[in-house]
Amino acid sequence: MADKYQLNHLRELESESIYVLREVAAQFENPVLLFSGGKDSILMVHLAMKAFGPAKIPFPLLHVDTGHNFKETIEYRDRLVEKLGAKLIVGSVQEAIDAGKVREEKGYNATRNYLQTSVLLETLENGKYDAALGGGRRDEEKARAKERFFSHRDEFGQWDPKNQRPELWNIFNGRKLYGEHFRVFPISNWTELDVWQYLALEKVELPNLYYAHKRNVFRRDGMLLAESEFIPRRPEEELFEMMVRCRTIGDITCTGVWESEADTLEKIIAEVSTARQTERGGRADDKRSETAMEDRKKQGYF
Amino acid sequence: MSQTTNTELLRFTTAGSVDDGKSTLIGRLLYDSKSIFEDQYEQITSISEKRGEEGVNLALLTDGLKAEREQGITIDVAYRYFATPKRKFIIADTPGHIQYTRNMVTGASTANVALILVDARNGVVEQTKRHAFIASLLQIPHLLVCINKMDLVDYDEAAYEKIKADFSEFSHRLDVKDIDFIPISALKGDNVVDKSDKTPWYGGATLLYYLENVHIGSDDNFIDCRLPVQYVIRPYSDEYHDYRGYAGRIAGGVFKPGDKVTVLPSGFTSTIKAIDTHEGELAEAFPPMSVTLRLEDDIDISRGDMIVRENNQPEVTQDVEVMLCWFNEKSLQPRGKYALRHTTQEVRCLVKEIRYRLDINTLHRDEENKEIKMNDICRVQLRTTAPLFVDPYRRNRITGSIILIDEQTNETVAAGMVI
Numbered sequence: 060m061a062d063k064y065q066l067n068h069l070r071e072l073e074s075e076s077i078y079v080l081r082e083v084a085a086q087f088e089n090p091v092l093l094f095s096g097g098k099d100s101i102l103m104v105h106l107a108m109k110a111f112g113p114a115k116i117p118f119p120l121l122h123v124d125t126g127h128n129f130k131e132t133i134e135y136r137d138r139l140v141e142k143l144g145a146k147l148i149v150g151s152v153q154e155a156i157d158a159g160k161v162r163e164e165k166g167y168n169a170t171r172n173y174l175q176t177s178v179l180l181e182t183l184e185n186g187k188y189d190a191a192l193g194g195g196r197r198d199e200e201k202a203r204a205k206e207r208f209f210s211h212r213d214e215f216g217q218w219d220p221k222n223q224r225p226e227l228w229n230i231f232n233g234r235k236l237y238g239e240h241f242r243v244f245p246i247s248n249w250t251e252l253d254v255w256q257y258l259a260l261e262k263v264e265l266p267n268l269y270y271a272h273k274r275n276v277f278r279r280d281g282m283l284l285a286e287s288e289f290i291p292r293r294p295e296e297e298l299f300e301m302m303v304r305c306r307t308i309g310d311i312t313c314t315g316v317w318e319s320e321a322d323t324l325e326k327i328i329a330e331v332s333t334a335r336q337t338e339r340g341g342r343a344d345d346k347r348s349e350t351a352m353e354d355r356k357k358q359g360y361f
Numbered sequence: 362m363s364q365t366t367n368t369e370l371l372r373f374t375t376a377g378s379v380d381d382g383k384s385t386l387i388g389r390l391l392y393d394s395k396s397i398f399e400d401q402y403e404q405i406t407s408i409s410e411k412r413g414e415e416g417v418n419l420a421l422l423t424d425g426l427k428a429e430r431e432q433g434i435t436i437d438v439a440y441r442y443f444a445t446p447k448r449k450f451i452i453a454d455t456p457g458h459i460q461y462t463r464n465m466v467t468g469a470s471t472a473n474v475a476l477i478l479v480d481a482r483n484g485v486v487e488q489t490k491r492h493a494f495i496a497s498l499l500q501i502p503h504l505l506v507c508i509n510k511m512d513l514v515d516y517d518e519a520a521y522e523k524i525k526a527d528f529s530e531f532s533h534r535l536d537v538k539d540i541d542f543i544p545i546s547a548l549k550g551d552n553v554v555d556k557s558d559k560t561p562w563y564g565g566a567t568l569l570y571y572l573e574n575v576h577i578g579s580d581d582n583f584i585d586c587r588l589p590v591q592y593v594i595r596p597y598s599d600e601y602h603d604y605r606g607y608a609g610r611i612a613g614g615v616f617k618p619g620d621k622v623t624v625l626p627s628g629f630t631s632t633i634k635a636i637d638t639h640e641g642e643l644a645e646a647f648p649p650m651s652v653t654l655r656l657e658d659d660i661d662i663s664r665g666d667m668i669v670r671e672n673n674q675p676e677v678t679q680d681v682e683v684m685l686c687w688f689n690e691k692s693l694q695p696r697g698k699y700a701l702r703h704t705t706q707e708v709r710c711l712v713k714e715i716r717y718r719l720d721i722n723t724l725h726r727d728e729e730n731k732e733i734k735m736n737d738i739c740r741v742q743l744r745t746t747a748p749l750f751v752d753p754y755r756r757n758r759i760t761g762s763i764i765l766i767d768e769q770t771n772e773t774v775a776a777g778m779v780i
Binding site for chain 2: 064065066067068070071072073074075077078081082084085108109110111112113114115197198201204205223224225226227228229230232234235236247248250252253
């Protein structure tokens with residue numbers, strides 16, 4: 060008799076994520092949802108809408124803006140915020156640089172990715188946010204494979220992998236001391252393919268960067284990067300036009316694009332199903348060293 | 362990898378002692394199901410070469426963090442993912458040695474299946490018994506004993522049968538519903554994804570076939586209706602002026618509109634008006650769905666309350682007997698006070714009595730030495746500041762489980778199963 064009552068894997072993941080989002084709203088006083096404009100944070104917003112409807116999402120969105128964005132990301136973000144009637148908070152890396160709080164990297168491979176961490180921590184502290192919801196997934200990277208749903212951070216925002224709380228059943232312990240906060244990852248158990256399948260199933264609107272489009276690109280370290288005023292090119296790096304799409308969207312300086320003809324969600328799913336490189340294979344920030352992600356997480360990256 | 366969206370989700374945990382080939386087995390499953398990407402494969406190929414290993418070491422796929430390698434420790438549970446056209450799998454990969462009980466209990470708490478690895482050369486050892494016991498304590502519905510390294514015993518049927526017999530002799534004292542055995546070689550791939558021609562005497566399924574087909578449709582409780590209220594949704598908008606929805610994840614049973622329900626602890630009764638989701642109203646809701654219930658009557662309900670059927674209620678009690686797994690370096694304090702979490706409720710509790718400490722190697726109940734240290738398992742009686750609405754853990758893993766929290770450090774110090 061029970062087989063009638065079996066959810067498919069996407070609905071089960073959805074239910075788990077909604078449960079975690081509701082726990083956050085119930086256990087914390089001042090949560091915030093980190094919104095990067097990428098597909099994972101778009102998924103998070105969609106799940107939050109479902110978790111709290113017909114009420115509005117009971118927390119603001121926070122975008123750490125490096126100033127080096129694809130313009131499509133910002134347009135999409137502003138449209139989404141308006142549609143939801145949500146509050147948007149922007150933590151600006153440019154302002155932090157102008158104020159002399161952080162120092163910009165120099166050279167061809169310069170990126171503001173690392174500066175995001177201190178701007179994020181400062182914005183969280185100023186807003187007295189006690190939980191930051193992130194779209195991190197455990198399948199992305201090995202340091203993320205050991206991450207909790209409720210990830211405890213000390214008063215410096217640091218992740219101590221040795222001192223995390225065991226998580227049993229679906230009981231989440233969000234108790235904390237004054238000044239500490241949590242990072243919470245409701246979509247921990249989703250894989251890249253799950254995300255795409257679900258976005259297609261739910262017909263969620265996405266930034267057109269994810270679909271194949273013509274763009275001026277150049278090659279560096281085996282990756283394709285988009286032409287941008289923010290990325291200085293070496294003399295030998297020639298521009299050419301190609302059909303490409305993004306598999307992840309982050310700061311433009313470190314987000315690789317992929318040659319692709321996939322201009323519909325169905326084609327993207329087919330492409331992801333047979334992909335032979337991890338999506339973070341196109342992220343220059345992960346390529347700096349074998350433990351790049353682990354090191355950044357300890358400092359407070361999300 | 363699968364493109365279909367009509368696949369089930371299966372969670373399993375792996376347990377085994379050091380060097381029994383657990384990492385190799387997981388690496389093999391990931392590799393043979395084509396869940397390994399080129400860049401990951403290139404990375405482990407180059408590390409294998411650097412270390413001067415013969416061939417590509419698949420175990421490196423589950424290699425840990427820098428912090429672990431530097432300090433020679435393993436930081437609890439790592440989660441891995443792979444999928445076939447039939448199912449999506451979540452592996453809770455728990456290290457065998459340091460803090461083994463804590464890690465395995467954590468991984469086991471949500472698992473449908475436990476894979477227990479046994480080295481065919483060594484047979485059933487203490488660790489094997491410990492792992493089987495924890496699987497039974499945590500009521501993992503299905504247990505699969507993988508007798509590994511069959512290549513090192515020349516695929517000898519007698520060796521396999523001996524281990525099977527030894528394990529069965531031990532496990533009949535445990536509370537496990539479903540046990541199976543498979544002879545494998547994770548290193549060579551025998552009976553992992555493809556059937557091996559070296560074990561013609563074995564007529565059973567391969568490991569992957571088992572994982573794809575084991576019946577998990579009855580693992581949840583579909584009989585006793587339980588909805589722990591997680592959050593109350595009140596839109597305060599013109600359109601939904603009087604809307605009051607009780608949000609939560611179904612912990613048991615099947616709820617339908619029109620059902621008569623009772624709200625605990627108040628005992629007020631009402632009728633389900635609607636089961637809301639973003640897509641619209643549902644005709645029925647069952648575990649593990651996250652839904653929002655609306656009731657016909659305006660009753661005061663808040664987080665921590667539980668909605669149940671009138672004629673099928675959990676026990677409402679301030680005295681609970683639990684089997685406790687202790688996780689903390691600081692020992693359990695007799696007569697100590699802790700914060701206790703059960704479903705969406707938090708109360709305080711007093712450890713009234715430690716009944717016995719259980720030796721998990723011999724299953725001996727020690728009523729003399731009752732000091733409970735990290736990784737110990739014991740039976741205790743707790744007294745809570747407010748009533749809990751509990752079911753025996755055997756009957757419902759959600760409404761039968763608790764955690765204890767140290768009120769000074771806020772650490773989760775223990776997991777408990779209601780008897």
